[in-house]
Amino acid sequence: MTFDLSNYRKNYKKNSLLELDIPKNPLKLFHNWLEQEKIFSENTEVNAMSISTIGEDGCPETRVVLLKEYSEKGFIFYTNYYSFKGRSIQKIPKICLSFFWEKTERQIIIKGITSKIKKNKSDKYFYKRPKENQIGSWVSRQSTKIPSKEYLLEQYNKWKDFFRKKKTIDRPFYWGGYIVKPYRMEFWQGQSHRLHDRIVYNKLEKNNKWILCRLSP
Template identity: 75%
Template sequence: MIFDLSNYRKNYYQNSLLESDVPKKPFQLFHYWFEQEKLFYKKKNNNDEINAMFISTIGKDGAPETRVVLLKEYSEKGFIFYTNYYSFKGRSIQNIPKVCISFYWKNTERQIIIKGITFKIKKEKSDKYFQKRPKENQIGCWASQQSSKILSKEYLLKQYKKWNNFFQKKMIKRPFYWGGYIIKPYKMEFWQGQPNRLHDRLVYSLNKEKKWILYRLSP
């Protein structure tokens, strides 16, 4: 059976992206776009996770693996997210620290694709963030050995109940196998939808002198 999706399409009209309008450093443009998207949701009183990002790693089989994680901090130093170090993505990063992350914001008709090298952040910073998480999420880190095979959902719920009871009268510390990564980018592409598929694509790339070079790609 064939399902024809050829009529699924839209045109893009909202904004343009010109070299004369962008800053010299990509982080400034990222922040500007992020704030614009955030403002859109604020006006709509919508709490969608605009910090959701796709992250692609290379698995042991040499194939890319992509999933959605949440961006928790960004600056000119890089982009930070948290996960289980023993998960598929954690083990992949251990083997090949180069990753690709991307954002898609349909309301402003924009995409950002970022390639970078990943490093573990300091334990103290991971500890600090872990303590900010809701208690239920903290317990979830102990209950789930992410990406490992389990017998059933009931097993997972029993693990959660066990750790919930264990931590009833104890401070929940961060598991040693859970923490943050920072992605330090060397290439950032900004995509702005345009009419007739003539999309704007501007790329910032670090040269050998660690300076950002700007150029345009054909759509």
């Protein structure tokens, strides 16, 4: 079966990305773009990002997770340390983050080195989560095989009964946060006739300063 999508296209024309208008620090540009996307994409998860790791079979693996915090130190997300992505990060800590924001016709690609955040920081975030989500962290042995959806719901009800009388639910030792420390950030702004704007920031190892350049679309 063949399905032809060759005539499915869009002409980008909402914004532009010029060197004179952008900050020297890519985090500021990231923040500006995210805030603008919030305005245009109300009630959507603008913090959704694709994370690409190198799987145990040597093949890239990509999935969508939610960005929960960002600062000069890096970008933080949370997951099961024993998941496919957790095991991949343990072996190869270099990963790629990608955001695509349709409303503003923008894309950001971030390459960085990943490491676990401190346990007390993971605890702090875990206790902010809804109780049902906390229980879900105990239920899920992420990326492992299970016999059925019914089995998963049974496990959830068992853990729910277990925690029913507890005032607080402890964070599972296998669940927590990662921080991605970027060394390369690319900003893509859609343009007419496929002449897109692409600005790349690279961090210099010797002084941690960012230098930028423009790439051909």
